[in-house]
Amino acid sequence: MLKKFVNYLRGHVLLIIFIGFVVGISTTIFTNKVLDATSTNESCEMCHVHPHATESWKQSDHYITRVGIQIGCVDCHLPPKGQGYLKEKIKASVRDVYGLVFKDSADYNWEEKSTLEFASKHVFQASCDKCHPNLFPLTLTKDGQNAHLYYTQNVEKLGLLCINCHLHVGHYDPNAVHAKNVAFGSSGGAVREIYTEPAIITGHKDFTETVPNTTVSFNMKAIPGGAFKIGSPENEPKRNPDEGPQKEIKISPFFMAEIEVSWDEFLAFYSATAAEGRSTDTEGIRVTADVDAISGPTPPYGQPDQNWGLGKRPAITISFHAAETYCKWLSQVTGKTYRLPTEAEWEYAARGGKETPFFFEGEIKDFAEKGFIGRLFGKESDEINKYVIYGKNSRAKTEEPDRVEANPYGLKHMLGNTAEYCSDWYSPEAYAQLADGAADPKGPASGEERVVRGGHFRSDIADVRSAARSATQSVAWMKTDPQMPKSKWWLSDCNYVSFRVVCEFDEKTGNN
DSSP states (O other): OOHHHHHHHHHHHHHHHHHHHHHHHHHHHHHHHHHTTTSHHHHHHHOOOHHHHHHHHHHHSTTSTSOOOOOOOHHSSSOTTTHHHHHHHHHHHHHHHHHHHSSOGGOOOOOTTTHHHHHHTTTTTTHHHOOOOOOOTTTHHHHHHHHHHHHHHHHHHTTOOOOOTTTSSSSSSTTTTSSSSSTTTOOOOOOOOOOOSSOOOSSSSSEEEETTTSOEEEEEEEOOOOEEEOOOTTSTTTOOOGGGGGEEEEOEEEEESSSSBBBBHHHHHHHHOTTOOOOOBBTTBBBOOOOOOOOOOOOHHHHHHHHTTTTTSSSSOOOHHHHHHHHHHHHHSSOOHHHHHHHHHHHHHTTOOSSSSSSSSSOHHHSOOHHHHHHOOOOOOGGGGGTOOOOTTTTSSSSOOOOOOOOSSSSSSSSSEEEEEEEEEOOTTTTTTTTTTOBBBOOOSOOSSSSESSTTTTTGGGGGSTTTTTEEOTTGGGOOSSSSSSSSSBBBSSSSEEEEEEEEOGGTTOOO
16 A cells, blocks of 8 residues: 555656645745735734824834835834844734733833833844945935944944934934934023022031022931941842952941932033033023033033933933032032042942841842742732832833932932942952951042942842942943044933932031
């Protein structure tokens, strides 16, 4: 029987080849038709039920281009055919169908999904290159030529993407500013009481600073002197090597701002000192121009607050240089000694007298992800949500001070929300170089990057511990600044760092 079947196949080999050929061609044609049918804009909209995505696309430069070509969803959100198209289409289809069936679109954080961090995972550089092979068309402006020249010279070294600068070209955002923002901070506002004198301090106690010739005031907390162990013990979960060895050090009394420097506070400085000047009221801040010797920021490129709002939110995208200059200006106009905190002062204040990973009750395991089984049968503590804005509760942006409770020293947002500059140079061996019993250490004498502490709104649990350390990233935080030379005031690629001021307790503040 088997022999007869084999003989039959041999006798009809041409027929079998022909049938296989027909089936193969038919399958290929059918597959391509399915791929084409499921790659239309209408097909995408079946799963992507959020209407604002379609509406913003129809308002963008990609909907109807200057040459009349319409750029569809798959032209950006899938790579070109032959460059991983089928693989990425299958992945996207599975993800989108799963989201449509098992998730509620009303729960999505669409604002977060519009950020560069999210978009970079769903927009393919190869697709940009396919449609834009010539980066230097005759119509390109001089600034555009400089920006594209910088891109071509650094694309591989810095991992640059077109959407680093052109994030909103496919989905129009009316609030996005893709140019020098000369109007930033000059939108006007209600004129409130203008302070004429700074606060007078008579001792080491909490006070409210009033900035002369502005409507700005902010609270300063009296931090008592004492001794503590800087860094973390070797058995602390999530510990990093640069957090040790622990050393006991002494800290003199000082004052620290209750909150990170707000936009209201920073814009008072910007209005008074900006290099290109300001002549109108800004967000309730009365402009003056009689400050000597302090040269402030030039207008930013784009929207420094990310359109999250000004007011009491922390001033972000501010360079270390800008933070230091702000402190100099504040010292000058108030007659006190304001500066950035040392790393030792920062950790001492953040701990609030506690030696545990956080200043509130609970262990790291109580707040960390427990996995699928843990989420079904266990219960994570929500104590951290009272005090810390971080990756699990932030909605991918900064929050105002009233979102959290203060630590034992009366300070808010010491952990999370935004990371904060310290005055020290960063070194992974900084604590090894400290002597036990050192008084008010100021860190290494030199270095390449500055210390950053506290974690931020995108951090995981490990990076919002009191002992967690980080550092500035001078190159990465400025890699897509299109200006030549790059700004020394504003960060183009970092929206999670701010700063907090301290005031020295000395003869200028009633230490008699």
